[in-house]
Amino acid sequence: MTIQPIAGDPLRSQGARRSQDSEERSGKVPPAGPVERPEASDRVDISREGRAQAAKAGLSGAHAEEPGEDRLDAIRIRIQQGTYNTPESAEEVALRLLDSGDLGL
Numbered sequence: 001m002t003i004q005p006i007a008g009d010p011l012r013s014q015g016a017r018r019s020q021d022s023e024e025r026s027g028k029v030p031p032a033g034p035v036e037r038p039e040a041s042d043r044v045d046i047s048r049e050g051r052a053q054a055a056k057a058g059l060s061g062a063h064a065e066e067p068g069e070d071r072l073d074a075i076r077i078r079i080q081q082g083t084y085n086t087p088e089s090a091e092e093v094a095l096r097l098l099d100s101g102d103l104g105l
Contacts (some may be wrong), residue, residue, distance in 0.1 A: 040080070 046054075069073075078084065097103055 083089075
């Protein structure tokens, strides 16, 4: 048995095809505009357990030296520019995670 294909898209009715075709010819279909990207808004929440482990390891805020605003601004700019979105950066992060022992592997 042979099934004969119906002209066009079988999932759209003839009326829908005719309507779209006439709108495209008459210029009623607006052109596609640029896609707006949402502003990046990353956030980190550290749990009580995480803070306790950091304090136990001597990494609590009281003992750790805070980076200056200039350094933080420079890091933010590099993040926004995609400096760290490379395979090399991903590999370095993965190696540091493995070396830290935090994964329990």
